[in-house]
Amino acid sequence: MKTKLLSLALLCALLAGCNKTTEPASPAVAPAAKPAATGPNLTAQPDVGKIEQVPVTASGSATTPGAAVNQALKTAIMQVNGTKIEATTATLNTFSQITGQLDVETSGGSDSIKASATVQSSHFAEMIVAQSQGVVTTFQVVKMTPPAEKGGMFTADISATIAKFKAPADSGKIKIVVAPLRSDRASFDIGGRAVPADVVLGQLRQQMIDALTQSGRFTVLDRQFESELEGELDLITSGKAVNQDFAKLGQALTADLVWVGVVNELNYTRHARQLQTSDRELVSFSGGWSISHRMINLATRQILQSGTIEGRAPSMAPTTLGSGINADAVLQDMRQIIAKRSAEAILLQTFPISVVERNGMEVILSQGGASVVQGARYRLYLQGKELRDPQTGQSLGNTETDCCDVVITRVAPKMSYGVLENVTAKLDGVAPGALQVREMLPPRSEQSAAAAQAAAPSSAKKPNGPAEPKAQAKTSKKAEAKAGADDKDW
Numbered sequence: 004m005k006t007k008l009l010s011l012a013l014l015c016a017l018l019a020g021c022n023k024t025t026e027p028a029s030p031a032v033a034p035a036a037k038p039a040a041t042g043p044n045l046t047a048q049p050d051v052g053k054i055e056q057v058p059v060t061a062s063g064s065a066t067t068p069g070a071a072v073n074q075a076l077k078t079a080i081m082q083v084n085g086t087k088i089e090a091t092t093a094t095l096n097t098f099s100q101i102t103g104q105l106d107v108e109t110s111g112g113s114d115s116i117k118a119s120a121t122v123q124s125s126h127f128a129e130m131i132v133a134q135s136q137g138v139v140t141t142f143q144v145v146k147m148t149p150p151a152e153k154g155g156m157f158t159a160d161i162s163a164t165i166a167k168f169k170a171p172a173d174s175g176k177i178k179i180v181v182a183p184l185r186s187d188r189a190s191f192d193i194g195g196r197a198v199p200a201d202v203v204l205g206q207l208r209q210q211m212i213d214a215l216t217q218s219g220r221f222t223v224l225d226r227q228f229e230s231e232l233e234g235e236l237d238l239i240t241s242g243k244a245v246n247q248d249f250a251k252l253g254q255a256l257t258a259d260l261v262w263v264g265v266v267n268e269l270n271y272t273r274h275a276r277q278l279q280t281s282d283r284e285l286v287s288f289s290g291g292w293s294i295s296h297r298m299i300n301l302a303t304r305q306i307l308q309s310g311t312i313e314g315r316a317p318s319m320a321p322t323t324l325g326s327g328i329n330a331d332a333v334l335q336d337m338r339q340i341i342a343k344r345s346a347e348a349i350l351l352q353t354f355p356i357s358v359v360e361r362n363g364m365e366v367i368l369s370q371g372g373a374s375v376v377q378g379a380r381y382r383l384y385l386q387g388k389e390l391r392d393p394q395t396g397q398s399l400g401n402t403e404t405d406c407c408d409v410v411i412t413r414v415a416p417k418m419s420y421g422v423l424e425n426v427t428a429k430l431d432g433v434a435p436g437a438l439q440v441r442e443m444l445p446p447r448s449e450q451s452a453a454a455a456q457a458a459a460p461s462s463a464k465k466p467n468g469p470a471e472p473k474a475q476a477k478t479s480k481k482a483e484a485k486a487g488a489d490d491k492d493w
Contacts, residue, residue, distance in 0.1 A: 050171040071159035083165040137247040166250040176222040180258040186266040194330035195273035214346035217372025219417040220354040267293040283323040291315035356440040371419040380444040
């Protein structure tokens with residue numbers, strides 16, 4: 004009786020244990036876990052890619068047992084990594100040496116019996132894993148099939164775990180390289196000081212890289228520190244690094260687009276004239292910049308975008324007070340403007356800034372960093388139907404309706420926040436991305452001045468209008484006379 008009770012208790016315990024093992028599976032698919040994915044991710048780390056272990060099975064056939072195993076290993080590695088791992092050739096050569104020894108060991112007697120015993124031993128598997136330098140993490144010969152007739156083929160069936168590098172998510176973006184900028188000038192005149200062109204162009208290139216990286220729209224590839232990168236890769240191949248790091252070899256990305264720029268002009272010239280009636284100089288400063296740029300499709304050499312942008316630096320009026328300028332600050336300002344305008348030209352054509360979320364009049368825009376300016380005002384347009392050229396079939400873009408302005412209140416690295424103003428379109432039901440930025444608007448003070456100037460002709464009409472031109476003529480003659488007197492002092 005005690006034996007029956009003990010058996011019954013043991014059976015209940017086993018059933019309870021089975022129930023416990025099956026219960027944890029249900030929370031994994033429970034709907035309650037979904038809201039967590041939409042909340043803030045407070046533990047995110049930079050995505051630099053990672054090495055995964057991929058189980059795989061493969062077969063290989065050859066005239067010897069060793070060659071059959073080697074062919075199966077090659078197939079297994081190629082199934083997981085293709086031809087991306089530079090160490091694959093060296094690894095397979097090592098395998099050839101090991102499996103070649105297998106052929107020597109099985110050259111006498113019954114090949115199939117000796118080969119099966121050798122390749123299925125733990126010693127052979129450990130030797131393969133050790134010599135793979137991390138490419139193969141587990142290995143087993145499942146079956147060795149001898150040839151059906153003399154001179155036939157051995158077939159090796161293997162199972163293995165192969166290390167594979169999983170690229171970061173950003174590698175799926177459009178990959179771009181910023182080429183070194185060019186100029187036919189050896190130096191640039193900044194406030195009377197000759198600044199070497201290579202210094203200015205190098206700094207400008209870095210600012211372009213910063214602007215495109217901060218936009219979050221491209222994978223920007225480095226082409227400046229190749230020797231340092233090669234040094235790190237050499238550390239892996241030297242055997243001093245963890246074996247699994249071999250999966251990082253052969254993963255370098257190539258560009259989809261190459262941005263090239265040519266600086267045509269960049270100066271801030273000091274103008275000085277000696278006054279004849281005194282020992283003073285009349286000094287002023289003025290200058291500007293001009294840059295031609297292209298976006299080239301690397302595969303086809305097709306020019307996708309080409310243009311020239313230019314601007315003027317704030318001038319300093321003539322003065323005899325001896326005030327100078329901070330040449331470094333002036334140059335830095337011009338570089339920042341060039342990089343910003345160039346990045347805007349790229350982004351507005353390839354990835355227009357759009358509203359991704361709206362809560363009343365508060366909105367979140369799809370770009371941040373150097374793409375937008377905090378406190379600036381931008382014009383938004385509502386996207387409509389897409390139109391196509393009836394002759395070429397190519398898209399002409401979407402119809403656009405003037406919608407509103409957005410004032411940027413805060414800029415984050417990959418997004419920005421703003422407030423809508425002057426709304427003239429219905430926003431209910433507008434899909435994310437349908438509101439897009441087209442241009443930056445001038446500050447309110449400049450807009451008001453422009454509006455006042457445009458309205459001036461209609462509001463300034465008076466009955467005795469002809470009297471004003473006479474007054475203006477008298478004023479202009481006085482100014483000319485004064486200017487003539489001033490010229491005598493030069």
